[in-house]
Amino acid sequence: MNEITTQAEVQFSEEAMAEIRRYISHYPPDRKKSALLPILHIAQAEFGGWVSPAVQDKVAEILEIQPIEVYEVATFYTMFNLKPVGKHVLEVCRTGPCMLRGADQLIEHLENRLSCHVGENSADGMFTLKTVECLAACGFGPMLQIREKYYENLDPEKIDQLLDDLRKQ
Ligand code: FES
Numbered sequence: 001m002n003e004i005t006t007q008a009e010v011q012f013s014e015e016a017m018a019e020i021r022r023y024i025s026h027y028p029p030d031r032k033k034s035a036l037l038p039i040l041h042i043a044q045a046e047f048g049g050w051v052s053p054a055v056q057d058k059v060a061e062i063l064e065i066q067p068i069e070v071y072e073v074a075t076f077y078t079m080f081n082l083k084p085v086g087k088h089v090l091e092v093c094r095t096g097p098c099m100l101r102g103a104d105q106l107i108e109h110l111e112n113r114l115s116c117h118v119g120e121n122s123a124d125g126m127f128t129l130k131t132v133e134c135l136a137a138c139g140f141g142p143m144l145q146i147r148e149k150y151y152e153n154l155d156p157e158k159i160d161q162l163l164d165d166l167r168k169q
Contacts, residue, residue, distance in 0.1 A: 010058040016046045020062060032063045036073055039063065040080055049089065050081035078132045085128040086121045088166050091145045095134035098141030102155070106142045107131065109156045113163060126167060 012020065019042055023035040039062065043055050051059075051074055060067040074080045081089065090110065094103050107118060110129055114122040121128050137143045140152035151162060 007054045007057040007061065010047070010055050012043075012046055012058075016042050024063075033065050033069065036063060036065075036070065037077075040070070040074055044080060049085045050083060078130065081128070084121070086126050088126060088146055088169075089128045089130060091130045091132045091135070092118075093133070093135050093137070093141060093143050093145075094131040095138075097134075097138040098143060101141040103142040105156075106144075106154055106159065109159055113160065127163075 020039050023038045024032050027034040044051050047055050056070040057067050060070045092107055114127050116122050118129050118131050137150055142154050143152040
């Protein structure tokens with residue numbers, strides 16, 4: 001989607017606002033900030049899979065907090081994307097157990113297949129390649145996550161098949 005550059009352009013849908021209000025209602029009025037994480041997830045889903053500065057500013061306005069309080073959370077957690085992403089975001093675990101099972105080679109294979117480096121999008125805009133820390137599937141590495149779905153015990157052949165399948169979606 002096009003980049004949203006001003007807070008005025010940020011308009012949540014009715015459904016998203018209802019969900020945001022529901023999360024805020026879980027907390028006392030002077031503790032609205034406690035709803036920040038779920039609201040950032042809602043914002044990311046609402047605006048093309050990433051949270052632009054303008055979207056973060058809007059979240060700050062809704063929660064009546066300073067924008068920096070949103071930025072520091074959005075930049076800390078790898079699940080929030082700070083740049084536009086491809087249709088499929090591949091999050092490869094790079095923590096010890098997965099590394100011992102070949103995560104490095106998996107990342108290199110993906111970089112070659114997608115012609116992009118970690119942190120970048122493929123030229124066709126279909127994929128974003130990211131690395132993340134342990135996703136708690138350590139016995140089944142190397143693995144990656146796409147949204148809520150895990151792909152485990154990966155090797156180059158399985159990766160090639162996965163990319164082909166995703167390109168058809
Ligand atoms: S080390 Fe990869 S899932 Fe835990």
